Amino acid sequence: MGKQGGDQSLTVTDNRTGKVYTVPISENSIQATAFKAMTAPFKADERPENETDKGLRVSDKGYLNTAVMRSEITYIDGEAGVLRYRGYPIEQLALHSNHLETSYLLIYGHLPSKEQFASWEGEVLHHAVMHSEAEQFCRSFRYDAHPMAILTSAFAYLGSYYAEANPSLQGQSLFTKGDAASLAVMDKQIYRLIGKATTLAAMAYRVRQGRDFVTPPTGLSYTGSFLYQMDHLGEENYTPNPVLEKALDVLFLLHADHELNASSTTVLQTGSSLVDPYSAIAAGCASLYGPLHGGANEAVIRMLISIGKPENVPAFIEAVKKREKVLSGFGHRVYKTSDPRSFIVRKTADEVFKVTGTDELLETAMALHEAAMKDEYFISRKLAPNVDFWSGLIYRAMGFPLDFFPVLFAVPRVVGWLAHWRQMMLQEGGVKIWRPRQIFVGPPKRDYVLIDHREAVKGPKQEPSEIGHSGITKRKRLANFKNKALAKL
Incomplete structure (x- = not known):
């Protein structure tokens, strides 16, 4: 690493070859393509599919720390709740x-x-x-x-x-x-x-x-x-x-x-x-x-319904800790303290309840909120209520059916989608089609085997599952008709 306050660059030593590379740092980021220059010869026991001679690839399953755009639209500081x-x-x-x-x-x-x-x-x-x-x-x-x-x-x-x-x-x-x-x-x-x-x-x-x-x-x-x-x-x-x-x-x-x-x-x-x-x-x-995205607020209501009364909250909390139950509406992929939207939605919920009446699940929600905020298990994991925890209660109080909740998320999100789409269409340098890399871990080159010479491979995930059929399929299998052997039942 360079000295603090020195050049805005990253010095990387490839211990495989002893080569030293300097990677520029711009806006606290580095170009993933810079690692393509970091090549090394194949080892005798190495898979050719690793493509070592074509440079390093950056592995980031789920985009945990990969920036794919320069954007002027929305800024989030998950640690500060901004x-x-x-x-x-x-x-x-x-x-x-x-x-x-x-x-x-x-x-x-x-x-x-x-x-x-x-x-x-x-x-x-x-x-x-x-x-x-x-x-x-x-x-x-x-x-x-x-x-x-x-x-x-x-x-x-x-x-x-x-x-x-x-x-x-x-x-x-x-x-x-x-x-x-x-x-x-x-x-x-x-x-x-x-x-x-x-x-x-x-x-x-x-x-x-x-x-x-x-x-x-x-x-x-x-x-x-x-x-x-x-x-x-x-x-x-x-x-x-x-x-x-x-x-x-x-x-x-x-x-x-x-x-x-x-x-x-x-x-x-x-x-x-x-x-x-x-x-x-x-x-x-x-x-x-x-359900991991727009269906989250629906999942909150289903969770509260499953809990039932406030007195059932302690048992539910313990079941969550044992991983027997799933806690919905708490925590966020980005926010590590609190979701700033949740405070606004909570205030909005109070205004709605004044005209619709208090939702019967509100007491259960409040009890769950209070219990989770005092429990070290949730505190240590920074599992604070997010926007979905309260918005589902508002939608329910307003009389929307559960399966309509994701629609109420999609309608306004059209705006954000269009903002990002427009920004990409007008970005400097034009649009390049997104084509992520992969790390191939499948079989190496192998020769085709004729069907009469193959052995069946069996086991979980290795072959199609058996499924049930309707009564009509069972009856057709018992019937006789021309070319039955060729028919696809």
Whole structure:
């Protein structure tokens, strides 16, 4: 290592060869490609697949310490519990801003003027209306289809309407040129995706309810329009409750972006192939669907339901320590002290409960919170409540079904996905397709064996599992018919 205060570089000695390399340090980071120069000859007993003569590879399973972008959007200090959008503390934005204003900030880099915001809000809400054929698309799903499956599919479906937004049709530099025409096409897709996100989510919701779809209204806010589209049944002068409208707006603002999380990274990975933005957003939505990401707040409620009453909390705590139960809503991949969003959501929950009444699980949640915060097991592991712990209770109090919780996460996160996608499209040097390396540990070269000369390989993970079949399959296997031996049952 260089002397403190000296050159901004890293001195590496390769003990395999004795060679010394100097790696520049820029913005407290080093280029992974610098290690490709650190080659060594093969050892006699070494696998050729290690590719030692082609330089070192950087192994980082799960991206624990790999920076893949230079970004100006969101900053997180997990140790200090800090979250900022474009430099603005999340606490200030939650207090003074709203979701659409913050969306402008995340995408364009600065807070809009009054005139800029009016134009921005007008365009987003104007583009909320869906083509009438979308009704047929959404109705094609079963009545009990998971709303995230509908939403994910709908984003991809949406792209089929806009040939102007497809680089495969318009040329691969469609979004990367950065000229006025390119930016105009990009902005129009941003309007569409943010505007139609609530409409598609409301349609997914009403499929479950067996209700007709509602055209986005005029004169309401972004979240007000969303609530209207979900709940309006023809009542005259229908207006959503302002407390619930505001609470949902705060939650949308808090969920708008969170740096390079799994879904944002998925959007960038997909977008790096220069696919249309609708396909990239659909990919992000699919990533968010997972229980380790967007399904976390749903998991919190299911956990609280399983605990039941507050008096059952101590037994649950002990089961968690024994790894017999999973604790949801505590701890975070990034935050090692506390999630700054959780304090804002807790305050928002109090406002919601004033109009909806206290959720029956609140006492259980409070008991779990108090017990975990006093227990050395959780303190030593820095398992503080995160945003999912309280947001699930708010959604439940507002009457949303559990499987709709991830949708309420996906709708606002469209903004963050678009901000990162736009930044990548316009980055200096253009877009390079993301192509991670691997460490190959499979078999070395081997020769093909004809089927009559092979021995069966059996055991767990070594062969397909046996699965059960329906009654009709059993009956067909007992039946006789022409070419039965060739039929695939």
